Amino acid sequence: MALSKNKFSGNQSDRSRKIRISKEPDERRQEIVETALEMFSEKGYENTTIQDIAERMNVSPGLCYRYFKSKTEIFAATSEYYAIQAVEQMRIPISQDIPAIEKLNLVINRMFDFSVNHHEFESRYNEGSSIRAILLDDVAYQWMTVMIPIIEQGMRENTFSCSNAPRTAQFLISGLIHTFHAEMPAENAKEYMKSFFDFTQDMLVRVLGIKVD
Template sequence: MRISKEPEVRKREIADTAMRIFAEKGYEATSMKDIAKAVNVVPGLCYNYFKSKYELYEYATNLYAEECIKPLVEILQNNEETLEIYLEKLSNEFIKNVGKEKYHDFFHKEGNQLFHKQLEIIMNDKLQPYIETFIVKLNQKGILQADDPTTISKFIVYGQSPIINDDSLTSEEKVDKVISIIKLLLK
């Protein structure tokens, strides 16, 4: 029996299923036919939404990146009184969610380092404008006196990645290192 769903709901269902199967079987070993079977649709329906497996992967990765940064963006858009409050909230959010992300198993699977790097770049590209706006906002409130919010935001966002992705550190150590660098940059 065919179940009709709204296009965005179906598209999301296909993407979520694909990422689950990619985590189980590996990206290369997964076909669009495998994904369609798991969603319980004909392969042609998957191709109605995505021209290729890679386009499906890109859609899912972008969606995932937006979901991952959403709580951080919400914190950055709050109106807190001090930089310390923002940093504490961001730290707590990171520690609370690290490892619990929807597609974590795929992106952190052995052999998927290239996929993880792609995700990192996409997330950083999406987050950087929010960090820049945040710095400008704190400048306007007199909390900061950052001369070049664009450069500082880029350095913060792209510079923190090697620390955040260092598996030899605990989540708390990662946060401590990143926050200490941010404080130095925003003095």
């Protein structure tokens, strides 16, 4: 049944802003996570409040609290989402029938492209050790799922000289990710990422025992 315009006489625009579209719980939760990612990228974790997130969504803060008990919980969900998105960009070449060294190059290039495109979010997380740890743990876990199969393939092809793929992947990823974020400047993050890309390539050659022509 159509709504009568007469019922919205006077301050119609103000009233219309209060009308909420009903969404499924999973959809609403995801909306909170994606909005929080925007806010954390723009303002940083410490300077973002749940009120800010709610206002960006045009909902009440109480709705956010239905899905998350605290801002820390929101950040944890946001960092997991961010890490999954990053790895999905890297996972694309894994199924391709190409040598491991080519897969590795594709993955590293896509990882840095993703980081550069999201440098606002990446550069914020020198803020607090506990908050940064949440992000780095999620990114490291997701990246491991991509790197281990590539290293195992390289070992089978005798192009990588290492004996234990999971340990090698963990050593590489943990070291690179923590160094990457620990040294990232608040300004000129893109330039820093480009220089770190060269460092990463050198580390991969050394740790994986890749022969350079």
